[in-house]
Amino acid sequence: MEDIHLMEHLQPHILYPLKIAGIDLSISNAVVMIWIASALVFITLVLAGRMGRLVPKGLQNVMESMVSYLKQTFVTEILGEENAGWFPFVATLFFFILYCNLLGLIPKMFTATSNINVTASLAIVVFLCTQAVGIYKHGLFGYLKRFAPKGIHPAILVIMVPIEIISQFAKPFALAIRLFANMTAGHLVILVFIGMIIMFKNVLIAPFPLAMAVAMMAFEIFVSLIQAFIFSILATMYIAEASHAEH
Amino acid sequence: MDPVGFAYLGGGLSIGLGALGTGIGMGILVGKTVEGMARQPEVSGLLRTTMILGIAFVEALALYALVISFLLIFK
Numbered sequence: 524m525e526d527i528h529l530m531e532h533l534q535p536h537i538l539y540p541l542k543i544a545g546i547d548l549s550i551s552n553a554v555v556m557i558w559i560a561s562a563l564v565f566i567t568l569v570l571a572g573r574m575g576r577l578v579p580k581g582l583q584n585v586m587e588s589m590v591s592y593l594k595q596t597f598v599t600e601i602l603g604e605e606n607a608g609w610f611p612f613v614a615t616l617f618f619f620i621l622y623c624n625l626l627g628l629i630p631k632m633f634t635a636t637s638n639i640n641v642t643a644s645l646a647i648v649v650f651l652c653t654q655a656v657g658i659y660k661h662g663l664f665g666y667l668k669r670f671a672p673k674g675i676h677p678a679i680l681v682i683m684v685p686i687e688i689i690s691q692f693a694k695p696f697a698l699a700i701r702l703f704a705n706m707t708a709g710h711l712v713i714l715v716f717i718g719m720i721i722m723f724k725n726v727l728i729a730p731f732p733l734a735m736a737v738a739m740m741a742f743e744i745f746v747s748l749i750q751a752f753i754f755s756i757l758a759t760m761y762i763a764e765a766s767h768a769e770h
Numbered sequence: 771m772d773p774v775g776f777a778y779l780g781g782g783l784s785i786g787l788g789a790l791g792t793g794i795g796m797g798i799l800v801g802k803t804v805e806g807m808a809r810q811p812e813v814s815g816l817l818r819t820t821m822i823l824g825i826a827f828v829e830a831l832a833l834y835a836l837v838i839s840f841l842l843i844f845k
Binding site: 750 | 819830833
């Protein structure tokens with residue numbers, strides 16, 4: 524039995540080596556997938572927005588129902604009217620992650636979100652936005668004061684302040700790991716089932732892993748949607764939490 | 771004693787025990803949500819959204835264990 528290297532399929536391949544000022548900026552297939560996903564987000568949303576039919580049909584219908592659901596969940600329930608300006612940012616995050624996840628399900632394509640660098644950069648953007656909105660709303664000192672609430676014994680503050688600060692950094696870390704692990708695990712399970720067919724080399728056994736692979740593929744479409752939604756709803760909650768008044 | 775063998779053992783145990791706790795937690799979560807939905811069907815939409823959000827948090831714990839087992843196995 525020859526070795527099947529599963530992890531190789533999850534490593535990005537470098538298509539065009541590029542190094543600027545000692546920083547590795549090689550064009551790998553993950554980068555190309557990000558370009559395709561961004562282009563698709565732009566094209567589909569602009570096209571759907573330009574249609575402007577009173578009774579939506581086709582593409583406009585799909586996009587309009589998604590955007591209105593996101594708007595209802597994010598703006599009405601979490602952000603509130605005063606922070607509604609953040610909706611385009613979180614909706615863009617949702618569509619970008621969704622397209623990245625779904626593109627990975629097409630054979631020969633690569634899932635950009637199954638690479639820790641991609642999810643980590645998205646999480647860092649969310650982290651910076653969270654800190655920025657907190658400082659913008661409360662001022663630098665007002666924001667820092669939130670880490671040490673009034674009316675708490677100083678002995679407890681010694682423990683509480685570091686925990687609060689660590690939790691600020693733990694949030695984007697968890698965000699990045701969650702998306703990365705979900706996408707990697709899902710694709711690895713499909714690969715394992717397809718690898719079973721190659722391992723057994725038996726016509727009688729082959730249909731069962733194939734059926735499981737198809738079922739997992741369908742489940743992955745659902746997971747892609749859910750994970751994109753989770754990432755954006757958590758980003759929304761962090762932004763709303765940072766901007767709200769002291770509790 | 772072979773340290774590489776222990777790494778494989780640790781990887782298997784990591785995801786196995788991680789999935790054990792996560793499975794129990796997810797079962798309780800979904801069960802309670804269904805209870806709530808049966809009692810008050812009019813808020814089932816809100817409950818479903820909250821449940822999916824909660825599941826994502828619980829599921830993340832199993833995925834952390836999975837990452838650790840990957841690190842142990844594919845070195």
